[in-house]
Amino acid sequence: MLGGSALVAAPSATPPSPRSAVPAPSPLIVGDGRTVRLISLGGDRTDGLLTRIGGDIGAAVAAVEKFWGTDWDREIVVIATGSQQDFLTQAGLDPRGQWQDIAAVSVAEQVDFAHHRASGQRMVFAPGAVAMSDQALRIVLTHELFHLAARADTALDAPRWLVEGVADFVARPPTPLPPGAAADTALPADADLDAAGPQRVHGYDRAWWFARFVADTYGVDGLRRLYTEACGPGHGDFATAVHRALNTDTTELRARWAQWLTG
Incomplete structure (x- = not known):
């Protein structure tokens, strides 16, 4: 299984938006006709997270298309999990790994590079994602969406640091470098x-x-x-x-x- 991940952002003074109170409709149609399927596994808390994601997914698609183009999956599956065990299971992650600071992953069951096709693609959000600020959530969503879009063009042995760095380039607004x-x-x-x-x-x-x-x-x-x-x-x-x-x-x-x- 091939995947990419995004870190949990540092706590923000800006709380999550009140739009989290109303579950997002599913499926959504965004961009030039991509279907977005939102799957909530944690009740009201993850319903609210998906509402926020549903409000941001159109802008995330636009950002990815601007950098990468439009030749990628027409269906986007987003799963919000209510427990760490659900997160590991839905993402197919090794429970012995260090995933506690990972906000979300984008994974696929199989990639056919010869035919430029990936199957079983999904973005899976960890339970901690519900506490992210709106800006942090938008960054994570766009980061993971780039992984999904580039899946059929990303080798299994690709340098992970470059895969993650480019995903962050697509997702994160530039900020001044820190001292040092x-x-x-x-x-x-x-x-x-x-x-x-x-x-x-x-x-x-x-x-x-x-x-x-x-x-x-x-x-x-x-x-x-x-x-x-x-x-x-x-x-x-x-x-x-x-x-x-x-x-x-x-x-x-x-x-x-x-x-x-x-x-």
Whole structure:
């Protein structure tokens, strides 16, 4: 099973919107005719979460289409779970894994790369998602929707840090880098995303910063090409992907990355 995940955002001073009081209709029709199926497994609490998601899904589809195009699944399934066990079961996650700070995942049962088709796709929200601010929820929803849209173009062995960084680029509005961002100029790595807690949060942030850097330096089209070359089925190593997508080498890329981090 192939999937991508989004972190639970830090608590916000802005509480969830009152629209959570009324369950969202299902299915919804958004964009150019995509069907959205909303499945609530936690009673009133997850009904309210799906109401909020239903209000934001149209904008999320538009953001993903703007970056990735329109050639992806016409049906979007969103499941809101009321317990951690339901979350692990619906997402098909290993219960021994560190999932406590994950807000949602996007998973598929099977991907047919030859025919550009994924089956059993769904976005599954963890119980903690009900407490997210409206802005944080919109980010997580758009992040997971990008994973769903790019599924048939994302190899099973794609570098996870780039997969997650590009999803955050699509979903998160740019913000100033924090002090000390330039302390580590190494390229991001999958290991940065493995351990729950501050290391994982920082790993997601650095992957996001890298995607922003590529878009700022080589254009949004360059970032999309890099994703295709580095993460697509049959991709080569990262150095080859950088050369093909950005017409540079990793030495020059790292030098520019270090400069970008300094602002």
